[in-house]
Amino acid sequence: MVAPSSSITDKGAVARKRRRRIQKDWWGWLFCAPWILHFAALVVLPMLGSFVFSLYDFGGIWGTGKFAGLGNYRDLLLTDARFWNSLKNTLVIGLMVAGPGLLMAVGLGALLSGKTPGKGIFRLLIYTPSVIPPVVVALLWGQLLNPRYGLINLALNSLGVDGPPWLGDPTWAKWALALVSWYGIGGSVLGFSAAFEQVPKEMVEAAVIDGAGPLRRFFSIQLPMVSPQMFFFLVNAVTAALTHIVAPMVLTDGGPAEATMVWPLYMFRLMFTYNKFGHGAASAWIMALVTILFLLIVFRTEKRWVHYEGGDDE
Amino acid sequence: MRRRAYGLAMAITLAALTLLTSACGTTKNAPATPSATPAKEPVTVTFWTTWSEDRIPALNEIAKTFSEQHKGINVEVVRVAGGGTEVQKLMAAVTAGTGPDVYFLDRFTTAQRADASMLEDLTPMISGSKFDLNQFFDWSVKDCQWKGKTYCVPFDSDTRMLYYNKADFRKAGLDPEKPPKTIKELDEYAAKLNWKDGAKPHFGLIPWIDQGFPYTWGLAFGAKDYDPATKKVGLDDPKFIQAMKWMATYTDKVGKVLDPFSGDAGAGGPFIYGLVSMTIQGNWYLDTIKQYGKNLEFGVAPIPTADGVKGPVTWAGGYSLVVPKGAKHPQEAFEFIKFFSTDGAAIYQKQFPSFLLAKKSLLESHPQQNDPFFKQFLALMPAASTRTPLPIGALWWDESKLVRDTIVTGQKSPEDAAKTSQARVQAELDKVMK
Numbered sequence: 001m002v003a004p005s006s007s008i009t010d011k012g013a014v015a016r017k018r019r020r021r022i023q024k025d026w027w028g029w030l031f032c033a034p035w036i037l038h039f040a041a042l043v044v045l046p047m048l049g050s051f052v053f054s055l056y057d058f059g060g061i062w063g064t065g066k067f068a069g070l071g072n073y074r075d076l077l078l079t080d081a082r083f084w085n086s087l088k089n090t091l092v093i094g095l096m097v098a099g100p101g102l103l104m105a106v107g108l109g110a111l112l113s114g115k116t117p118g119k120g121i122f123r124l125l126i127y128t129p130s131v132i133p134p135v136v137v138a139l140l141w142g143q144l145l146n147p148r149y150g151l152i153n154l155a156l157n158s159l160g161v162d163g164p165p166w167l168g169d170p171t172w173a174k175w176a177l178a179l180v181s182w183y184g185i186g187g188s189v190l191g192f193s194a195a196f197e198q199v200p201k202e203m204v205e206a207a208v209i210d211g212a213g214p215l216r217r218f219f220s221i222q223l224p225m226v227s228p229q230m231f232f233f234l235v236n237a238v239t240a241a242l243t244h245i246v247a248p249m250v251l252t253d254g255g256p257a258e259a260t261m262v263w264p265l266y267m268f269r270l271m272f273t274y275n276k277f278g279h280g281a282a283s284a285w286i287m288a289l290v291t292i293l294f295l296l297i298v299f300r301t302e303k304r305w306v307h308y309e310g311g312d313d314e
Numbered sequence: 315m316r317r318r319a320y321g322l323a324m325a326i327t328l329a330a331l332t333l334l335t336s337a338c339g340t341t342k343n344a345p346a347t348p349s350a351t352p353a354k355e356p357v358t359v360t361f362w363t364t365w366s367e368d369r370i371p372a373l374n375e376i377a378k379t380f381s382e383q384h385k386g387i388n389v390e391v392v393r394v395a396g397g398g399t400e401v402q403k404l405m406a407a408v409t410a411g412t413g414p415d416v417y418f419l420d421r422f423t424t425a426q427r428a429d430a431s432m433l434e435d436l437t438p439m440i441s442g443s444k445f446d447l448n449q450f451f452d453w454s455v456k457d458c459q460w461k462g463k464t465y466c467v468p469f470d471s472d473t474r475m476l477y478y479n480k481a482d483f484r485k486a487g488l489d490p491e492k493p494p495k496t497i498k499e500l501d502e503y504a505a506k507l508n509w510k511d512g513a514k515p516h517f518g519l520i521p522w523i524d525q526g527f528p529y530t531w532g533l534a535f536g537a538k539d540y541d542p543a544t545k546k547v548g549l550d551d552p553k554f555i556q557a558m559k560w561m562a563t564y565t566d567k568v569g570k571v572l573d574p575f576s577g578d579a580g581a582g583g584p585f586i587y588g589l590v591s592m593t594i595q596g597n598w599y600l601d602t603i604k605q606y607g608k609n610l611e612f613g614v615a616p617i618p619t620a621d622g623v624k625g626p627v628t629w630a631g632g633y634s635l636v637v638p639k640g641a642k643h644p645q646e647a648f649e650f651i652k653f654f655s656t657d658g659a660a661i662y663q664k665q666f667p668s669f670l671l672a673k674k675s676l677l678e679s680h681p682q683q684n685d686p687f688f689k690q691f692l693a694l695m696p697a698a699s700t701r702t703p704l705p706i707g708a709l710w711w712d713e714s715k716l717v718r719d720t721i722v723t724g725q726k727s728p729e730d731a732a733k734t735s736q737a738r739v740q741a742e743l744d745k746v747m748k
Contacts, residue, residue: 058430060430061405061430061639064430168571168573169571257725269712272400274708274712275429
């Protein structure tokens, strides 16, 4: 027969266990402290500050405006047609970047997986542009896209095709910005290349045995198996599209005729050109909410088309 | 052993935290060690300019001359990004309390920046030092005023005229000594000056390039940018819409593109490179022609006007000197501004003779007053128009350009484009003027 332990002994054991857990957690918090301080000071506080700014109508110098409540949000959403135009441009250009970008990343990733000759060199060449600063890339593309002496139109002209006016035309300017953005797909190509190599060989072999051809194997097995990578690409594409400012600012300044006036650029214009700081901050918060909404949509649809190797419970 | 590892990790973390927090501090915040006999230390006035690199030596010379004449005040000239309506660096600095003492501001934005509380009111210092603003052109001083207070001192200005290529005129059978005076003549001349140079098109006139802003052509058609009686901006003024309709007619020949040369007009611009026979440009363009088009045979003439509009018409822009809010040395800054806008302007004029300064007496002694081209720009100064100082100046300017861009690219009719922009700008102005 085992003597029951007394309540005093139980309390002592519980207290010791709590002390040990606190001691263990304390070390973890200490090591996380630098990052937490950084995050609080440089991310959370500015976000809160931005929200406070968005409730005031002021020209940029804090303390000189008046409280507007949700007035700035109302102005943007109900009366500012340029704001809606910038939202439309952001979405359209975002789709132009993400759609073909995804196709290119998947296609190149598939080609650069497995036993492809020169795979290493091609991966390096495709990835290298991603490390060039975006402003430099934009300036270089400005020269390439020149309708009269740029290499793009010279090449098109040599094929008997009249090159478009690119940055001088409202529609072509959008495609020009998308073209400039595709330089950064190198990282995604490497990701897809690795993802394709991770596709279980036994699944592919089983498909071969069952008589599936290359295209069938690609669309029915390999593509679904890299769908997590596609999901990751889409999440990044949404945030990239909604923060796309460098190329529009450097190449077109939102023109011609505001055809490439994207959201972040309009926010910059509100704050620093028109002295409507509160409205610019409100625009940033609206942008944040729209980003969250898009990401929620992407996450919600995840279960329908993203397949994980261990099953769809992940 | 585990305790030693924990101890080592703890020591490293604490050391890292110490380094991190000490990096946040600055030696500038450290209290000064009081000396036994405090002496008056020289003051350094920081002057920010967005002007191009080639102007900096002249500005440095002005700063140096000022310091020699004002012992105890040094001036540091700093070139910063921005210019025109782009003042983000100034705004961020003023908010952070690290702004300059003097800033070169595009004068027509003074009212807007003053309304946004970015600038110090110079009125007390002007009246206290009896600084005479009458020595500047009155329209330049009006640009500096908002709600009865003065926020800047004018520095330079400029005027605009029609430049025309005399050799092209002869080629087209036009008299090179008889430039167009009216819009009708301008259209007739332009039609005769359109041809193809091999595969390259050559245009008689592209109204919207160079200084052919909507405001420019609005003046040529008799439009007003603002009516103080009704407190309405003039983007839907029938004369302004007429000017925009006229501009749109040129898209038939030039195409629906804002830059038909796609930037391929070199450093001198399409006029110097023989791509267009007539263009609106400013007095500074005379220096550009000297640099890039020495052999160009050209003339200048007043901007042609529509029927019923009395010429000559031109408008003047220019920069001014302001003391941003929170400047550490406002008194010394104002001393520098007084010098810069007067004696400093004379120094600047020697280095850049094709520039027009806002100080009236400098025009009377201008080194180029006998130059056949420059004297025509000079003659326009007293009666030049200026953009009305409004607290939504930058928005108005951008919207007027948007009207032009939208019409030229064929996205809207002139009436729709003008009315849309008018509604937006007026709504903003009404809010501020309440």
